[in-house]
Amino acid sequence: MSTKGMRRAGTGLAVVGLLGLMFVYWLSFFWVSTEANQGVAQRIFYVHVPAAWTAFLAFGLCALTSAMYLWLRDDRLDRAAVAAAEGGMVFGAIMLTTGPLWGRIAWGTYWTWEPRLTLTLLLWFIFLGYFMVRSSTENPEKGKRFAAVVAIVGALDIPFIHLSVLWFRSLHPQPVVVKPDGPTLPGDMLTTLLTSVAAFTVLFLGLFMLRYALEGLHRELDARARRVAA
Amino acid sequence: MNKIKKLVPGSLAVLLSAVSAPALAAQIPSAMAGQSLRPYWHVFIAYAIAITVVLGWVISIGRRMRQVEERLGE
Numbered sequence: 447m448s449t450k451g452m453r454r455a456g457t458g459l460a461v462v463g464l465l466g467l468m469f470v471y472w473l474s475f476f477w478v479s480t481e482a483n484q485g486v487a488q489r490i491f492y493v494h495v496p497a498a499w500t501a502f503l504a505f506g507l508c509a510l511t512s513a514m515y516l517w518l519r520d521d522r523l524d525r526a527a528v529a530a531a532e533g534g535m536v537f538g539a540i541m542l543t544t545g546p547l548w549g550r551i552a553w554g555t556y557w558t559w560e561p562r563l564t565l566t567l568l569l570w571f572i573f574l575g576y577f578m579v580r581s582s583t584e585n586p587e588k589g590k591r592f593a594a595v596v597a598i599v600g601a602l603d604i605p606f607i608h609l610s611v612l613w614f615r616s617l618h619p620q621p622v623v624v625k626p627d628g629p630t631l632p633g634d635m636l637t638t639l640l641t642s643v644a645a646f647t648v649l650f651l652g653l654f655m656l657r658y659a660l661e662g663l664h665r666e667l668d669a670r671a672r673r674v675a676a
Numbered sequence: 677m678n679k680i681k682k683l684v685p686g687s688l689a690v691l692l693s694a695v696s697a698p699a700l701a702a703q704i705p706s707a708m709a710g711q712s713l714r715p716y717w718h719v720f721i722a723y724a725i726a727i728t729v730v731l732g733w734v735i736s737i738g739r740r741m742r743q744v745e746e747r748l749g750e
Contacts, residue, residue, distance in 0.1 A: 464734075467726075467727070474723070486715045486716055486719055487715040489719050490723075493722055493726040497726065533733075536730070536733045540726050540730075543722075543725050543729075544725060547719075547725075548718065550714075550718060551715045649730065653733060653737065656737050663745065664744055666748060670748070
């Protein structure tokens with residue numbers, strides 16, 4: 447797809463995603479029932495969990511495209527990896543700020559060094575390192591390769607984050623949706639959650655495409671600067 | 677005189693808050709009396725953070741795109 451086509455598709459998806467997010471806000475505030483034990487604070491669930499899902503999707507996509515870049519050395523794969531990593535940082539930041547707000551009400555503390563929280567914070571910092579590694583070498587090609595390795599190593603943390611609540615004693619609840627015997631959430635809560643996951647995913651894909659197009663323009667600018675210098 | 681002018685908006689805000697707080701508190705249903713409003717604040721802040729961060733990224737991408745296009749157009 448051309449840069450122009452990518453921008454058009456990205457803008458369309460981002461608009462649909464933003465409208466979806468508005469709809470999710472309406473569902474969360476005016477439609478879904480209040481959870482009996484945690485009360486109104488449980489509504490943070492409808493932004494926290496989809497943000498977490500989107501961050502893991504973005505970091506996973508970054509690792510996948512990075513691995514393919516190391517294999518094929520196609521510059522488009524590196525562009526996709528940067529775009530996905532930036533999205534992961536953004537949605538990861540939402541996950542890491544909304545979680546403590548919920549935790550303060552549910553657990554009585556903003557932060558505790560339990561396995562899932564610690565591993566998630568580690569993941570976010572590994573991808574912060576991804577950007578630092580990219581810009582730390584004089585040879586940009588070397589920076590891309592080093593960063594790709596960081597992304598792959600970082601993404602290995604994702605399965606541990608998911609399984610940490612099963613393996614260790616954790617304040618985080620056990621899975622309520624992705625489990626062998628089906629979801630245990632009430633229908634309206636599951637509907638709101640899945641709508642939110644869909645909205646966040648579409649929004650991410652739209653902004654990912656726009657960011658990919660931007661990275662293409664950056665490289666075009668760099669190539670022009672190199673031509674002028676030569 | 678300028679110092680007094682600068683103090684007026686702040687003083688008004690403090691005065692209005694002091695006057696309106698009991699009025700707002702009186703509107704809370706009796707079933708909620710004694711319950712903390714902190715969960716509501718946390719929910720609003722969480723939702724505000726989510727939309728602010730997303731819109732921040734949208735604006736950031738748009739601004740960077742415009743800058744690069746301007747430089748490419750030169």
